[in-house]
Amino acid sequence: AVAADRASGRFLRDAGAVGEVRFHGEHFDVEGRSTVPRSPQGRPVIIQAGDSDEGREFAAAHADVIFTPHGSLEDGRRFYADVKRRLSRHGRRPDQLKIMPGATFALGDTEEEAAANAAAIRRAQVGPQTAIAFLEQVWGRDMSAYDPEGPLPDVEPDLSEGVSQGRVAIKDRAAVAAKWRALAEEKHLSIRELVIEVTGRQTFVGTPETVARQIDEHVQAEAADGFILVPHLTPGGLDDFVDRVVPILRERGAFRTHYTGSTLREHLELT
Numbered sequence: 001a002v003a004a005d006r007a008s009g010r011f012l013r014d015a016g017a018v019g020e021v022r023f024h025g026e027h028f029d030v031e032g033r034s035t036v037p038r039s040p041q042g043r044p045v046i047i048q049a050g051d052s053d054e055g056r057e058f059a060a061a062h063a064d065v066i067f068t069p070h071g072s073l074e075d076g077r078r079f080y081a082d083v084k085r086r087l088s089r090h091g092r093r094p095d096q097l098k099i100m101p102g103a104t105f106a107l108g109d110t111e112e113e114a115a116a117n118a119a120a121i122r123r124a125q126v127g128p129q130t131a132i133a134f135l136e137q138v139w140g141r142d143m144s145a146y147d148p149e150g151p152l153p154d155v156e157p158d159l160s161e162g163v164s165q166g167r168v169a170i171k172d173r174a175a176v177a178a179k180w181r182a183l184a185e186e187k188h189l190s191i192r193e194l195v196i197e198v199t200g201r202q203t204f205v206g207t208p209e210t211v212a213r214q215i216d217e218h219v220q221a222e223a224a225d226g227f228i229l230v231p232h233l234t235p236g237g238l239d240d241f242v243d244r245v246v247p248i249l250r251e252r253g254a255f256r257t258h259y260t261g262s263t264l265r266e267h268l269e270l271t
């Protein structure tokens, strides 16, 4: 709904002194006084999550930060260039919109330990029931009779109606099913292993040194301005990162050693 209403973005930007609020637009019709005091940062940081052409343009016009799934180096560089290029059309500088992919991570003392850690996390995230539920999103039928630790059954997907996979609808389920089947056969995967394989892996896997280097490289290569870390455990899931990766990022000059402001807007170096 927000993406549909460019007027709402203008409303947030132009609201000078909070107190009097007067806005008449296609989607909002507001007039009155706010009793909420103005925040120290003046206006909230607007973080946009959308990926379509329209969504990117909306972010270029109004957002301070884009939260994006484009976290790999090549994909990130493409997305970064595309979005930054749009800003001048809206009279904005490239540094006025920060591009921050969501990123997951798995650490270890060695690369092997990190890889084993990453695999254990994915296995815990995709339990037997989750695996079957994922399969059902694509197959469009009750798959609960099948053993998640067994092979993909020889049953065809039911394509009669659309199934929505949470927030992302799978557009071509027949094609996805065919791809999954080919992958399962090629790698001899069980249903659960297949779902683990196709539902993504951690963005950064390695020792604290490799992870810090990769993050820095992404920023230097203009694939991101920073990352929104998504720990696999809450609470406590960031502790390891803070204790082990942040010091190395600081040594590299890639992370602040002290705060220069007190608001999120200032931490993000937004003006």
Ligand SMILES: Cc1cc2nc3c(=O)[nH]c(=O)nc-3n(C[C@H](O)[C@H](O)[C@H](O)COP(=O)(O)O)c2cc1C
Binding pocket: 003, 049, 050, 051, 052, 053, 054, 055, 056, 067, 068, 069, 102, 167
């Ligand atoms: C990285 C990312 C994270 C998102 N997270 C959520 C979410 O947590 N909840 C939600 O309802 N929609 C979420 N969305 C959906 C967007 O808010 C938006 O509705 C959707 O992407 C449609 O915009 P688009 O057509 O420009 O992509 C997310 C989208 C992206 C790209």
